[in-house]
Amino acid sequence: MPDWHELAACKLFPELDFIQPGGDGAKPAQRAAAELACRTICAVCPVRLQCAVGALERRERWGIWGGMDYQDRKLVAARFGYEPPGDPPEHGTHSRRVKWGCACVECKAGHALYEALRREKRRAEARARNVWAVPLVLATPLRVGRRLLPAGQLLLPLQVCTF
Structure with a gap:
C-alpha cells in the first residue's frame, strides 16, 4: 500500500463507500448524493493527484478515485495517454x-x-x-x-x- 494512503481524506469517512457510492440497490438520487459527497471529500484531499494518477495507472474500473469516476478517468486517460480503465478482453478477440x-x-x-x-x-x-x-x-x-x-x-x- 502506498504511503500516501495514510494521508487520504477518505480515511476519515469510513461510512462512505468510494468504490460503489450509495451501495447496492441505491436509488438514483441516493447514488448521486453519495457520489457528490465522495467528490466533495476528494476536492479537498491533500493526495488527490496521487490517488487519481494511481487509479489511471492501475486502470481502475470502479469507484471514485481522486474525485473521478469511471467516465472521467476514461476521458482523462484518452487525453493524457494512459490506457483506458477496465479489464480488457482475452487476447485473440x-x-x-x-x-x-x-x-x-x-x-x-x-x-x-x-x-x-x-x-x-x-x-x-x-x-x-x-x-x-x-x-x-x-x-x-x-x-x-x-x-x-x-x-x-x-x-x-x-x-x-x-x-
Missing part, C-alpha cells in the same frame, strides 16, 4: 483489437476472422434478399456511343423500379 488497440498477432487474427464472418453474413443476407443481379456476357462486340465493348464483357442489368 476482435474487441481487444478494436476497442483496446492491441496489435499482437493473436488479436489481429481474431479481428480478421471476425471481419470475414461479418462479411459472409452480410453477403448471405444480401443473397437471401436477392439483390445480386446475374451479369450478362456479351457474345459479340457492341458499340455504345463512342465506346466499343468487347466480346466477353460483363454487363450488370439495371432493375427498373416502378412507383
Whole structure:
C-alpha cells in the first residue's frame, strides 16, 4: 500500500463507500448524493493527484478515485495517454483489437476472422434478399456511343423500379 494512503481524506469517512457510492440497490438520487459527497471529500484531499494518477495507472474500473469516476478517468486517460480503465478482453478477440488497440498477432487474427464472418453474413443476407443481379456476357462486340465493348464483357442489368 502506498504511503500516501495514510494521508487520504477518505480515511476519515469510513461510512462512505468510494468504490460503489450509495451501495447496492441505491436509488438514483441516493447514488448521486453519495457520489457528490465522495467528490466533495476528494476536492479537498491533500493526495488527490496521487490517488487519481494511481487509479489511471492501475486502470481502475470502479469507484471514485481522486474525485473521478469511471467516465472521467476514461476521458482523462484518452487525453493524457494512459490506457483506458477496465479489464480488457482475452487476447485473440476482435474487441481487444478494436476497442483496446492491441496489435499482437493473436488479436489481429481474431479481428480478421471476425471481419470475414461479418462479411459472409452480410453477403448471405444480401443473397437471401436477392439483390445480386446475374451479369450478362456479351457474345459479340457492341458499340455504345463512342465506346466499343468487347466480346466477353460483363454487363450488370439495371432493375427498373416502378412507383
